[in-house]
Structure formats: C-alpha cells, structure tokens
Amino acid sequence: LSTRRGGSVSKEAYYVILGLRKDFKREILGVYNFPSETKSGMGTICDDLKKRGIKRVLLWVTDGVAGVGEEVQKRFSYTKIQLCIIHKIRNILEKVRKEDKAIILADFKQTFTLDNPNQTTVEEIQHTEPYVEKWSNKYPYQ
Structure with missing residues (x-):
C-alpha cells in the first residue's frame, strides 16, 4: 500500500493476520507493516505470535513470497502452507x-x-x- 512518511510516499507491505477459532469465528491476531515483503518480516510476525501465546498453526495462507513457508514452519512445525x-x-x-x-x-x-x-x-x-x-x-x- 502507498504509505506517507514525512514528505514522501512509498509502497510498503502490510499484513493482516487472521486466526480461525474452534467455533469458526475469525479473529484478527495482528496488523503488521514492513518496508517490503520479505521472509525475515514473516519470521518477525511468527515470533510475535509465539510470544503472544500462539502454540500451533494448522494452515498458513500466503501470497507466495519466497521463503515465507520455511520461516513459518521454523516456528510452527507441521503447518501446511497454502497459496492464497x-x-x-x-x-x-x-x-x-x-x-x-x-x-x-x-x-x-x-x-x-x-x-x-x-x-x-x-x-x-x-x-x-x-x-x-x-x-x-x-x-x-x-
């Protein structure tokens, strides 16, 4: 998304992380912003989710950025990765x-x-x- 910082506008990556509860209700777990889409950014998101108590992720839907699946599976083993x-x-x-x-x-x-x-x-x-x-x-x- 185009983001204004100071006097300039540039494209930045925004992630909205949704969780699906056992009762099938969706819950926003976090909104994250990074200068660009990177696997290290996804690692940061996963680390934050773990710190906040998420123990297991069954499915992670991603846009296909290289390395994202590996970063997720490093932190949440056995997670299935699916392309959006x-x-x-x-x-x-x-x-x-x-x-x-x-x-x-x-x-x-x-x-x-x-x-x-x-x-x-x-x-x-x-x-x-x-x-x-x-x-x-x-x-x-x-």
Missing part, C-alpha cells in the same frame, strides 16, 4: 491465452467454491477433477 486463492488465480491466468482467460476464470470460480465447510478433502478433490481434466490437455502442468 487470489494469487493462485493470478498465477493461472498469467499462463493461459488471452482468449481462454474468461472461461478458465469462470470454471475456476465454479469449481473452487468455499461455501461448504463440511466438505471433506476427498470430496473437494473429486469436485476439482473435471476442471483439471478439461484444461490439462490444452495447458499441461509444467
């Missing part, structure tokens, strides 16, 4: 032809719905298979 859905979509759309972007995006949104918290991992994988089959011939995984 928005960044996943951007990554996919960067690799496809212009004429396919709209339909791929529509298919993606239909396939990867997040509206059923009771859906199992197996059910979700089965739900994604038609999407993968439809597009994997034209755009094989590289």
Whole structure:
C-alpha cells in the first residue's frame, strides 16, 4: 500500500493476520507493516505470535513470497502452507491465452467454491477433477 512518511510516499507491505477459532469465528491476531515483503518480516510476525501465546498453526495462507513457508514452519512445525486463492488465480491466468482467460476464470470460480465447510478433502478433490481434466490437455502442468 502507498504509505506517507514525512514528505514522501512509498509502497510498503502490510499484513493482516487472521486466526480461525474452534467455533469458526475469525479473529484478527495482528496488523503488521514492513518496508517490503520479505521472509525475515514473516519470521518477525511468527515470533510475535509465539510470544503472544500462539502454540500451533494448522494452515498458513500466503501470497507466495519466497521463503515465507520455511520461516513459518521454523516456528510452527507441521503447518501446511497454502497459496492464497487470489494469487493462485493470478498465477493461472498469467499462463493461459488471452482468449481462454474468461472461461478458465469462470470454471475456476465454479469449481473452487468455499461455501461448504463440511466438505471433506476427498470430496473437494473429486469436485476439482473435471476442471483439471478439461484444461490439462490444452495447458499441461509444467
């Protein structure tokens, strides 16, 4: 985000850390600001969360900055690292032809719905298979 400090404006990294409680209510655990996105910044965030009593993290969703997963897993072992859905979509759309972007995006949104918290991992994988089959011939995984 553009941030004004003194007489100048520059882009800086802001992180909002959300936790999901056992009752599935979201809770803001912290808002952090760094001059840029770095793995050391993520390490600082994790250290702060540990100091404040967070003992275990099951899933960490990130935008794909190099080294972030390793920094998180150093402090919270066994944490699963997942790419943010928005960044996943951007990554996919960067690799496809212009004429396919709209339909791929529509298919993606239909396939990867997040509206059923009771859906199992197996059910979700089965739900994604038609999407993968439809597009994997034209755009094989590289």
